[in-house]
Structures are given as C-alpha cells and as structure tokens.
Amino acid sequence: MFPASKQAIGMDLPAGMTLLLTLGVSGLILYLSIRTSWIWRHLPPGPTPLPLLGNIMEIGRSDVANSLKKFSDKYGEVFTIYLGSRPVVVVTGYKQVKEVYLDKADDFLGRGDLPAWNNFYKSQGVIFTDVLEWWRELRGFSISSLRDLGFGKSGTEDGIQEEAHCLVEELKKTKESFIDPQLCLRKAVCNINLSTMFGNRHEYEDKDLVVVLSCIQNTFAAANSSWVQEKANPNSVFTRSHLLSSALQIFFAGVETTSTTLYYSLLILLKYPDICAKFQKEIDHVIGPNRCSTIKDKSSMPYTEALIHEIHRFIDLLPLGVPRKTVREVTLKGYKIPQGINILPLLSSVLKDPTCFKYPAEFNPENFLNEKGEFQKNGAYMPFAAGKRNCLGEPMARMMLFLFLTTIFQNFDLKSSVPFEELDITPLVSGFGNLPRNYKCAFITR
Structure with missing residues (x-):
C-alpha cells in the first residue's frame, strides 16, 4: 500500500554482498583504466580521461574547437583526448596538419569514426567509408561522373549564371522589405545541384523544392534507380547502397555547406560596409x-578573390575537419601512433594560425593580398581540407560563391535591419560545423 522506505530498499542486499559488488565494480573500472593506459601508452600526452567517459565532460558542446585549442595550449600541437574509451589524436597548427594531409598523406587515408554518420551510412559512400579499397574505387567513379555531368566546365557556369539571375528576380519580389534570406539562398544552391545532377530545377514557389531540402535521401532513391550495375557481384563496391550513399553525401554536402557559406557571407558584408563598398x-x-x-x-x-578566400577562412565552416584514421603505424612529431587510431586535424587551428596570417582572429581580406594589392595564395588556406581525401566539390563551391556574390552585389545594396555595429558574426553553434546567427536584411536595387 505504501512505497518501501529508503532503508528497506538499501537492505535488499546483505551488507557483505553490497561491499563485494562495490569492490568488483571499482576493480573493473581500475582494470579498464590501467589496460587502456598500457595499450595506448605511446600516444601523445593529453588530459587525464575519466573511466568509461574519457574527456567528454571537459569538452564544451557549444564550442568544441575552442575547447580543443585550450588543450593544445597546454599539451602541444599534437595531443590525445578520449571520447569514451576511444583515443583520438588531435593535430593542430598548419605545419602538423599539413603533415597529415600532404606530407604523410598515405598514412592517414583512413576515415575516422563518426558514430552518428556511421549508424546511418554503415561505412558506405565515398565520404564516410573507412575501407580504403572502397574509397579509391568510389572516389575515382565519383570524380569521373561529376566531370561527365559538367562540374567545373562552362556548362556548369552557364547554369549558375542562370540560377543567379533567377535569384536576383526572386529577391526583387521582396520589394526592399527586410527578410531572412536563408531559405531563398538554399533554394538557389539546391537548384544548381538538382539541375546539374538530375537535369531539372524547381521554381522558388514550388513546395517540392522545400521537400527536397529536407528529404534529400528520398529524392536520390527515386532518381538513381539506374545505378544498380553490378548487383550480382557481392564483392563489387558499385552496389545500389554504395552509389546512393555517395550521391546523397555529395549532394547533401554541396547544398548545406555552400548555402551556409553564402548566407554567412551576406552577414559579414552587412557587418563591414567599407569592405562591401570595395567589393x-x-x-x-x-x-x-x-x-x-x-x-x-x-x-x-584580386580584391574579390581575396574576399572570398577570407570568407572561407574566417567562417571556418568545419572547424574540426573530418576525422582520419591511421592505416599503418606512423611517427608524428616524435610520437609513434599505431594503426587504426582516430586522427582529428583541427582545421580551425590552421585557418586561424598566427604564423600564417597577418590578421588571424579578424575578418580582413588583406590576409590574401600583398603590398601591391595583388591576390596572394596561402598554403594554410584549407577550408576544404587538402590532399587525396579533400572535398570533391571544392571547385564547384568556389565557382558558385564567386558567381552568386558578384551577381547579388552587382544588382543590390544590402541594408541591415539593425545598425551594423550590433550585428554578431560569431557562430551561433560551433561544434562539428560553425552555423551563423539568423539575421534580416533588405535588398535595395542599385
């Protein structure tokens, strides 16, 4: 009739049994800690992990990159953290990240663990597979297919120009009222990918376009039934699931990253009207x-080229990069790292490296201009990663950003709904990706 008292609950087990159970659990935790320390004793130093939890409690969920930078200040450019019982070697700074991406690229070609994505893709698709043989074949096939579709060619440029014109006409319909341009920009970028990969675009009023933006996977399932080539061969990488996963990953990455970059770009140019005027x-x-x-x-x-490079550098869209994994034992900064260890090249630490940029912490196109005002390349410009496993869509993303931005600012002056001094260009969320804060602006016809 009445709930059992706390004392009664505590007496369910004999005192000796409770003590034995406590000692057993404590012993197990101690054993796991010692075993982990022994197995990974040669890894770079880092913060002491808690049993089972690792260092998760010490990493700020809202600003992961800065949490890792603080560890770097204490433990050096290469250090180890534990996500649960899994060790992750974090690599920071241009020199060390370049060693992972370029100098010793073949040693770090494995795809690191991404539990949320792995559960969805099951290690399939060109971006997330951790099987090197699969990756090599899928990457070659993807590059060839994208070229056949016109990526990086004049036909693609024509398509982007046409879509940029459609975007201008859509923005004119706002009649210079204050709007949040995010959805409009996403529709434009999505249309480029739809027309390039599937041969059709949607009008901005079409509700299906919104469905495509939220249900990309379903679109691919309907549009790529012809990709079943070698279903009968169980050893082939060209299975329906692999090819659909690859297409979905390329499409999703292209829409989300480019539209977010474009949205962030307008916010930055609202913040800095003097830079916008030079542009x-x-x-x-x-x-x-x-x-x-x-x-x-x-x-x-040259100023526009420097501006676009600086946008990519400053917004630092993927501050953590995408994890790699060692495919053999490798030495990095004097440490012997075993095969199969997750490697996290901290792209944020490269893009904000004070040894590589004159103004690492602020937005300034002069980071990519020399004394004569000429555009100047910088090896630390790695927003798309670098080397053999870099972003497949980099040329397309750079083309879209240039053509969309120049077309928008050729036709419009932007007006912020609040004084530009009050605009906050720091990311709203800084975890796996840096997401901009929402804002409103008016597109004033020039």
Whole structure:
C-alpha cells in the first residue's frame, strides 16, 4: 500500500554482498583504466580521461574547437583526448596538419569514426567509408561522373549564371522589405545541384523544392534507380547502397555547406560596409552593371578573390575537419601512433594560425593580398581540407560563391535591419560545423 522506505530498499542486499559488488565494480573500472593506459601508452600526452567517459565532460558542446585549442595550449600541437574509451589524436597548427594531409598523406587515408554518420551510412559512400579499397574505387567513379555531368566546365557556369539571375528576380519580389534570406539562398544552391545532377530545377514557389531540402535521401532513391550495375557481384563496391550513399553525401554536402557559406557571407558584408563598398567598386569596374559575371573575371578582381578566400577562412565552416584514421603505424612529431587510431586535424587551428596570417582572429581580406594589392595564395588556406581525401566539390563551391556574390552585389545594396555595429558574426553553434546567427536584411536595387 505504501512505497518501501529508503532503508528497506538499501537492505535488499546483505551488507557483505553490497561491499563485494562495490569492490568488483571499482576493480573493473581500475582494470579498464590501467589496460587502456598500457595499450595506448605511446600516444601523445593529453588530459587525464575519466573511466568509461574519457574527456567528454571537459569538452564544451557549444564550442568544441575552442575547447580543443585550450588543450593544445597546454599539451602541444599534437595531443590525445578520449571520447569514451576511444583515443583520438588531435593535430593542430598548419605545419602538423599539413603533415597529415600532404606530407604523410598515405598514412592517414583512413576515415575516422563518426558514430552518428556511421549508424546511418554503415561505412558506405565515398565520404564516410573507412575501407580504403572502397574509397579509391568510389572516389575515382565519383570524380569521373561529376566531370561527365559538367562540374567545373562552362556548362556548369552557364547554369549558375542562370540560377543567379533567377535569384536576383526572386529577391526583387521582396520589394526592399527586410527578410531572412536563408531559405531563398538554399533554394538557389539546391537548384544548381538538382539541375546539374538530375537535369531539372524547381521554381522558388514550388513546395517540392522545400521537400527536397529536407528529404534529400528520398529524392536520390527515386532518381538513381539506374545505378544498380553490378548487383550480382557481392564483392563489387558499385552496389545500389554504395552509389546512393555517395550521391546523397555529395549532394547533401554541396547544398548545406555552400548555402551556409553564402548566407554567412551576406552577414559579414552587412557587418563591414567599407569592405562591401570595395567589393562593389571592383564589380563595377570589371563587370559593370549589365553583363553577367564569369569565372574569367576572377583574374582581374584580386580584391574579390581575396574576399572570398577570407570568407572561407574566417567562417571556418568545419572547424574540426573530418576525422582520419591511421592505416599503418606512423611517427608524428616524435610520437609513434599505431594503426587504426582516430586522427582529428583541427582545421580551425590552421585557418586561424598566427604564423600564417597577418590578421588571424579578424575578418580582413588583406590576409590574401600583398603590398601591391595583388591576390596572394596561402598554403594554410584549407577550408576544404587538402590532399587525396579533400572535398570533391571544392571547385564547384568556389565557382558558385564567386558567381552568386558578384551577381547579388552587382544588382543590390544590402541594408541591415539593425545598425551594423550590433550585428554578431560569431557562430551561433560551433561544434562539428560553425552555423551563423539568423539575421534580416533588405535588398535595395542599385
């Protein structure tokens, strides 16, 4: 009739049994801790992990990159953290990350563990597979297919120009009222991927376009039934699931990363009207008010080229990069790292490396300009990673950002709904990806 008292609950087990159970659990935790320390004793130093939990409690969920940077200040450019019982070697700074991506690239070609994605993709698809043989075949096939579809060619440029024009017409419909442009920009970027990969785009009013943005996987299942080539061969990587996963991953990455970068770009240019004015001055001088911008214009627009590089550098879209894994024992900064260890190249530490950039912590296109005002490349520019396992869509993403931004600012002046001094360009969320804060602006016809 009445709930048992706390004393009664505590007396369910004899005192001796309770003590034995406590000692057993404590002994197990101690054993696991000693065993883990012994197995990974040669790994780089790092914060002491808790049994079972590792260092999860010490990593801020809302700002993972900065949490890891603080560890780097204490333990050095290469250090080890534990996510649960799993060790992860974090690599920071341009010199060390370059060693992972380029100098010793073949030793770090494995895909690191990404539990949330692994549960979904089951190690399938060109981006998330951790089987090197699969990755090599899928990457070669993906690159070949993208080229056949026109990625990086003049046909793709024509498509982006047409979509940029459609975007301008859509923004004119807002009649210079304050709007949040995020969805409009995402529709434009999604249309580029749809028209390039599947041969059709959607009008901005079409509800199906919104469905595509939220249900990309279903779109691929319907559009790629012809990709069943070698179903009868159980050893082939070209199975329906592998190919659909690859297509989905490329499409999803292209839409989300490029549209977020474009959305973030407008916020930054609202924040810095003097930089925006220099950008528009170069547009007016090189392109003028009437003709479409072309990729060939980039060579005559050093400030614009520097601006776009600085946007990618500053927003630091994927601050943690994508984890790698050692495929054999390798020495890194004097430490012998065994095969099968997760490696986390901290891209944020490269893009904000004070030894590589004049203004690492602030937004300034002069990070990519020399004393004569000419565009200057920088080896630490790695927003898409680098080497053999870098982002497949980098050329396409760079083309889209250039053509969309030059077209928007050729046609409009932007007006913020709040004074530009009050705009906050720090990310709203800084975990696996840096996401910008929402804002409203008006597109004033020039």
